[in-house]
Amino acid sequence: MRALKTAILSAALALGIAGAAQAAESVHIPKQSWPHSGVFGTIDKASAQRGFQVYKEVCASCHSMHLVPIRTLAGIGFTEDELKALAAGYEVQAGPNDSGEMFMRPAVPADRFPSPFPNSQAARAANNGALPPDLSLMAKARVGGEDYLYAFLTGFEEPPAGVHLMDGMSYNNVFPGHQVGMPNILQPDGVTYADGTKATVEQQAHDVATFLTFAAEPHLDARKQMGVKVILFLLVLAGLMYATKRKLWSTLH
Structure with a gap:
């Protein structure tokens, strides 16, 4: 049960x-x-x-x-110093050291947000x-x-x-x-x-x-900006191609 x-x-x-x-x-x-x-x-x-x-x-x-990664927060306005201070508040596992042992160290912005539990079994036990x-x-x-x-x-x-x-x-x-x-x-x-x-x-x-x-x-904002630029480029290109077509065909009559 x-x-x-x-x-x-x-x-x-x-x-x-x-x-x-x-x-x-x-x-x-x-x-x-x-x-x-x-x-x-x-x-x-x-x-x-x-x-x-x-x-x-x-x-x-x-x-x-x-x-x-913690540094991802730069995309919503966190400064480099803020990211370093934020990362330092976490600990992540690193190693092995010279003795072959894993150890904990303060996180850096390149690290990913650590899990609140060491493994899924611990997470289940707590919930x-x-x-x-x-x-x-x-x-x-x-x-x-x-x-x-x-x-x-x-x-x-x-x-x-x-x-x-x-x-x-x-x-x-x-x-x-x-x-x-x-x-x-x-x-x-x-x-x-x-x-x-x-x-x-x-x-x-x-x-x-x-x-x-x-x-x-x-990268949602950057993707949308790139999409708008591509659409504008294609519209301009289509206009130029149409104008070129009319110019070329006009010489054949």
């Missing part, structure tokens, strides 16, 4: 369930307004910086981002058998992307009458099946934003969804 409960909790962990992307298609996800949407949209760097703060102070105790998913690509891994992340983070509520939650589960109105192994982690004023923005649950959810979108695709 214990093994069955562990399996259920692991499978139902928020954002980590296998096949949740397909199941989420049957759940209505409200559309939000994102500055980075559309061809000319760009990442709101201030929002992404606040979102990183939410990740660091609220999410990072359970969720890793082991695919994201009632459930394995918190890595958030590096979460914004790309879910149908609805940042809209889904926002809806999920703001979707915790008391279960309707007659709905019985399994032990260790929380009710979420947009998660497929509505029972998740993650508690409601966002609380009003759960963080204090340095820029004075009021930290409502909705604001925190919006900011961390923006940050995770950036983390999943840090």
Whole structure:
């Protein structure tokens, strides 16, 4: 029975369930307004910086981002000195040394964000058998992307009458099946934003969804800029080719 409960909790962990992307298609996800949407949209760097703060102070105790180098944050406005100071607050495994032993050292910006747990077994033991998913690509891994992340983070509520939650589960109105192994982690004023923005649950959810979108695709802005340049180049080239065609054909009549 214990093994069955562990399996259920692991499978139902928020954002980590296998096949949740397909199941989420049957759940209505409200559309939000994102500055980075559309061809000319760009990442709101201030929002992404606040979102990183939410990740660091609220999410990072359970969720890793082991695919994201710390220096990636330069893309949302962190300076070199800020990145060095931030990295120094983490420790990463290095080595082997001359004695053939691994050791811990302060991280540098080139290092990736370390996991809060040494291995998956330790992560499960600390989370009632459930394995918190890595958030590096979460914004790309879910149908609805940042809209889904926002809806999920703001979707915790008391279960309707007659709905019985399994032990260790929380009710979420947009998660497929509505029972998740993650508690409601966002609380009003759960963080204090340095820029004075009021930290409502909705604001925190919006900011961390923006940050995770950036983390999943840090070159989003550059890609869009390049796309616009390519389109403009092709339009100019098409115009020149058309003018050349008319000039050449005009000499044949």
